[in-house]
Amino acid sequence: MAQITMLGTGLIGRFYTQTLHGQRSRDRVQVVYSRTEERARSFAQEWGIPTWTADMAAAIRDPQTDAVVIGLPNHLHEQAVQLCAEAGKAVLCTKPLGRTAAEAKRMLDAVEKAGVFHGYLEDLAYTPKTLKALQSIQNGALGRVLWARSRETHSGPHSEWFWDKAQSGGGALVDMGCHCIEVSRNFIGKDVRPLEVMCWGATQVHPIEAEDSTIGLVRYASGAIGQFEASWAFRGGMDLRDEITGTAGTLWLNHWQRTGHEMFTAVGEGGYVAEKAEGATGWIFPVGDEIGTLGYLEMFTDMLDALEAGRKPMEDFYDGYVVNAIMDAAYRSIESKRWEPVDLADWRGSAEAGAGVQLTEFDADHYLIKRETMPDGRTRLILKEKAGGKIVQRVID
Numbered sequence: 001m002a003q004i005t006m007l008g009t010g011l012i013g014r015f016y017t018q019t020l021h022g023q024r025s026r027d028r029v030q031v032v033y034s035r036t037e038e039r040a041r042s043f044a045q046e047w048g049i050p051t052w053t054a055d056m057a058a059a060i061r062d063p064q065t066d067a068v069v070i071g072l073p074n075h076l077h078e079q080a081v082q083l084c085a086e087a088g089k090a091v092l093c094t095k096p097l098g099r100t101a102a103e104a105k106r107m108l109d110a111v112e113k114a115g116v117f118h119g120y121l122e123d124l125a126y127t128p129k130t131l132k133a134l135q136s137i138q139n140g141a142l143g144r145v146l147w148a149r150s151r152e153t154h155s156g157p158h159s160e161w162f163w164d165k166a167q168s169g170g171g172a173l174v175d176m177g178c179h180c181i182e183v184s185r186n187f188i189g190k191d192v193r194p195l196e197v198m199c200w201g202a203t204q205v206h207p208i209e210a211e212d213s214t215i216g217l218v219r220y221a222s223g224a225i226g227q228f229e230a231s232w233a234f235r236g237g238m239d240l241r242d243e244i245t246g247t248a249g250t251l252w253l254n255h256w257q258r259t260g261h262e263m264f265t266a267v268g269e270g271g272y273v274a275e276k277a278e279g280a281t282g283w284i285f286p287v288g289d290e291i292g293t294l295g296y297l298e299m300f301t302d303m304l305d306a307l308e309a310g311r312k313p314m315e316d317f318y319d320g321y322v323v324n325a326i327m328d329a330a331y332r333s334i335e336s337k338r339w340e341p342v343d344l345a346d347w348r349g350s351a352e353a354g355a356g357v358q359l360t361e362f363d364a365d366h367y368l369i370k371r372e373t374m375p376d377g378r379t380r381l382i383l384k385e386k387a388g389g390k391i392v393q394r395v396i397d
Contacts, residue, residue, distance in 0.1 A: 002028075002067050002304050003027075005029075005030070005059050007060075009043040010071065015296055019296040019299075020069075029069075030050060030062070030065050031051040031064065032052050040053060056080060060080070060084055060087050060089060066089065067091070068080070069091075070084075070093040077098060081107040081111065082110055085110040085116055088114060091116060092119040093121060094121045097324055098320070099168070099169025101324040104324040107321075108318060108346075119303040119307075122182045124183055125183055125315055126299040128293075129253045129255060130253065131295075133242070137244065142249040146245050147245045148242070148243070149227040150179070151228075151239060152180055152229075153229065153230065154234055154276040155235060163210070165210040173199075173214040173331070175232075177214055177216070181226065182315070185323070188220055188222065193220065193347060194221075196339045197326060197329040197342060198219075198339045200214065212232040215227075236278065237257060241253060241255065255293060256285070256287065261286055261288060266281060269286065274286055274287040274290065318346075329341060329343065365386055366383040369391070381393065
């Protein structure tokens with residue numbers, strides 16, 4: 001049973017508290033911090049939290065809690081993590097870990113030096129569909145992963161600080177690209193080193209200094225490509241999708257729309273539809289269990305089970321640091337319009353580059369490139385001669 005200090009009372013703090021208190025959970029938020037006393041008090045009353053405060057240090061040091069959950073704006077993460085390390089408290093931090101890799105590395109160093117448990121709250125790595133897909137990939141169902149595409153787009157975040165580059169560290173890339181990058185890392189293999197990034201980003205719609213749209217490619221040592229797409233300029237609700245292609249198969253995931261719950265209404269749904277839904281009439285896509293669909297249940301189960309068992313969770317601060325390093329390279333690429341290297345001062349994965357092109361033997365003289373059945377029922381083989389490398393075809397009746 002975990003006794004928790006919750007830092008933050010915005011949308012993410014609400015989702016986290018709802019998850020921790022849900023399903024008659026034994027884990028409880030005992031202390032809540034908000035930057036305003038009025039908000040802290042009202043949030044505590046709503047969720048039955050006995051202690052509230054507008055003093056971050058006091059919330060973290062409160063002796064009745066043994067873990068701290070950080071659901072604060074990005075520019076406050078480092079301060080909160082340092083206080084947790086000093087207090088010897090286990091700490092779980094929302095994404096992104098930092099605004100930059102340097103900031104994330106200081107947080108990683110602080111918790112490791114203090115010897116405290118640390119978890120990176122990357123909920124989209126824990127969605128039920130993602131976990132099922134990841135298990136299939138680890139079982140070899142797709143063969144070697146060649147390409148992973150992850151997309152998150154909607155019309156923009158809820159709170160004003162997201163739109164302020166100084167507080168957030170960037171725009172759609174740092175807000176949602178961090179999700180997409182880590183989801184692809186899981187599919188490709190977190191032991192595989194990210195090498196370089198090519199990224200486009202622009203402010204297409206909103207009058208802000210940061211990018212509201214971005215698309216990027218991450219090249220990995222195995223030869224795999226991770227593709228991320230993030231936008232605050234997408235209309236039609238929230239679009240969460242992943243695609244994974246391997247040498248032996250393909251996976252398509254749609255987490256939020258076209259999931260089997262589709263409704264048309266001419267008069268309106270009559271209540272809340274789903275996060276980032278832009279309307280309540282016409283075709284709408286209600287979500288029955290938002291926190292379950294978005295991975296919060298599995299995420300906190302893994303985090304708190306790991307805390308109790310003294311093991312590493314699936315996502316920790318090191319993962320957050322790697323994601324920040326990839327995003328740093330992406331921002332450099334936006335400016336340079338070139339592939340930019342991923343600068344990882346601390347790489348803990350494999351030193352091997354991974355497999356290249358794998359040759360399939362056909363016979364003593366040929367490798368097999370492709371086998372297909374034609375409309376007339378015959379089989380066509382595309383072969384490569386071992387001697388000389390000539391590409392030939394053979395048709396079998």
